[in-house]
Amino acid sequence: MQSKILPPPLRSGDLLRIIAPSGALREFEMLGQSVEIWRSRGYKVEIMSDIAERWGYLAGKDEKRSQQLAAAWQDPDCRGILCVRGGFGSTRILENWHWQTSTLPKWLIGFSDITALLWSLYTAGISSVHAPVLTTLADEPDWSLQRLFDLVEGRPLAPLKGCGWGGGSATGILLAGNLTVATHLLATPIQPNLDDVILALEDVTEAPYRIDRMLTQWRLSGALSKVRGIALGSFTRCEPPISVPSFSVEEVLRDRLGDLGIPVVSDLPFGHNIPNAALPVGVQATLDADRGILDICVEKK
Structure with missing residues (x-):
């Protein structure tokens, strides 16, 4: 169980570049x-x-968005990459993409559709940050903003508290992302090795039956067979259709994940709701399902 390479901590005066790899601004x-x-x-x-x-619904043609990412990633003066928004589109530019790992690693920050970039970078051995994009950051409370700065500036992170489902604790490498985007990465070259990871998942505007369908795909594919624990964030606006018989999203999550025999903690403060607490992708974390705690260990530089 090995953590990924953490980019150097950011310092005042560092250059950050803003890109739009997904949906139109x-x-x-x-x-x-x-x-x-x-x-x-x-x-x-x-x-x-x-x-x-x-x-269309994209922030420019694939070639232009790919060029933005490449220019920011390869710029020796750039220390961090801030993504504008999610939506859809990052997977399109990853079809023929290769990370230049000889370049000094830099922070890539975003969530939602940016999950594809975070997970692709994870497969290249580099940590990134699941955190608010620039079209949501200003709504975050002070403690959430401070947590993001603590993470990228090399300070320890406080544990996050949620609802533990019982079943003890597990330690693994944290892999955070959006459930819908992550599901569409299964069985592709972008899918990371899921052995010994703590999966941290969230979603937005997905009806319970669609959450059920995605989690059932994870079960049938065997993708959850060696996962050590599951941390669940907010499932925002995931109510069932009006006047249609349905489970609640909470019932679906319990049904599809509660029998896996691994620690699960739900209602953690990350995802499309506010707050969206920053989570490092590719570092060691401990999930305690008895106390409802996700504790992250970020090595000091």
Whole structure:
């Protein structure tokens, strides 16, 4: 069980680049507010060209979005990459993508559709951050913002408290992401090795039957067979359709995950709801399902 390479801690004055690898940008005011949060910490924040382009529901054509990511990743002066928003599109630019691991690793920060980039980078042996994108960051409470800065600046993280389902504790490498995006990575070259991981999953606007369908796919594929524990964040606006017989999303999660014989903790404060607590991808974590605690160990540099 080996943690991935952590990029060097960020320091005031470091250069961060903003990219739009997924959906078309709509929330310009929120973007501006979030950029100012980073700048108020002393960071130099530069917006990559063409982030406001649109090609259907995407933030420009695949080639342009791929070029943005490559330019930011290969820039020797850049220390972190901030993603504008989720939506859909990051998997499209990963079809022929190869991370240049000879480049100094840098922080990649985002969630939702950015899951594909986080997990792809994980397979290349580099840690990243499951955390708010720039169209949601400004809504985060102070403690959540501080947690993100603590993570990327090399300070310890406080444990997160949720609802433990019982069954003891487990230690593994934390792999956080959006359930829908992660499900569509199964059986692709982007799917990481899931042996000995603590899966941290969340989702938004998925009806309970669709959550059921995805988790059933995980079960049938055998993808959960060597997972050590499951940490569940918010499942936001996942109510059943009106006037249609249904389980609740909570009942579905219990039904599909409660019999796996591994620790499960639900209702942790990350995902599409506020707060969306930052989680490192690729570091060792302990999940205690008796106390309802997710505890993360980030090595000091």
